[in-house]
Amino acid sequence: MATHQPIPGTLLFDGEQARKGYALNRMCFSFNSADNREAFKADEEACMRRFGVAGEQARAIRERDVPGLLAAGGNVYYLAKFAGILGLDVQDLGALQTGMSKDDFKAMLVRQNEQATPHS
Template sequence: MGEPDRIPDTPILDRQRQLRGYRMNKMAMGLGDPVNREAFKADEPAYLDRFGLSEEEKTAVLTRNWKEMIRLGGNLFFVLKITAVDPIRITEIGAHQVDMDHESFLRDRLGKKV
């Protein structure tokens, strides 16, 4: 995808990555519509195919690999729309992003007592 990210393990949402993630972001934004949420719930692969996602993008969405969705150009604010269908706490997504379990993330990154 061009030059490597300037901050290790931190995908920068630059123009190139933004263009790459257009289809995935468009798909995720569509989940704001209740009709689309129902279509997504009924048949996720078919819903993803409507937006022309690559196999790599589809796998990231179907496995809820948040870190990979972002690496592939997903805008966090858009991919969070998936949580309207498949509820997950944002802190769980944060833990996934830094390869930590949820309790460790809450304790070590947010200073919460768990």
Template sequence: MTDIHDYLAEFDDIPGTRVYTAKRARQGYQLNQFAMSLMQAENRERFHADERVYLDAWPMSAEQKQAVLDRDYNRLLDLGGNIYFLAKVFASDGLSFVHAVSTMTGMSVEEYQAMMMDGGRSPDGVRSIGDKC
């Protein structure tokens, strides 16, 4: 029988992917609550008026707050952010989902759209972070 910790550790070995586990959910709870607060126009206005002040009202880690300020979506995922909640952040900046996600891949919007229209990333290539070495 496989140990649950060994099983969950396998999720961290998928290149370019962050599996949203219970551990990430706990880590990102306040971050995701902040993001959901942006569903209300009043909160979006307060956030954009002074992002640091708005973020400091949330019990998030300093690293999470800085990643929000930097709009570093990949780092936010590493810190427990859920992409569906983080969508509220980039939508509040006027970005489409496609635009925001393309920045996470290092591709232009056009390159990202073309890749997705062609069926997405190829299943061929590096399948394990350990294989990169």
């Protein structure tokens, strides 16, 4: 059995998190459909009830708390669908996860890319 070494500040999306986030991820996956995105925009509470999203997950949806959604079992790939409804992109999500501004997050990505790319 493999063991996982903790990475400071990183939440591991494992089987436990997947089970915890099932309702949330199922709802976010449904946002692949334009009809479901529109239904969410029209009545978020009804949409959450339809998929069984409650408790901490519902609070995080209402507050647009992306780190809270991750902690509540949200998978970033499914949450990207929710973020799209809010007009957010993947860099916005990264900034929210790291507590940085979007500009600072983008600058960090550029620095990391420069460090990882060999120069001739």
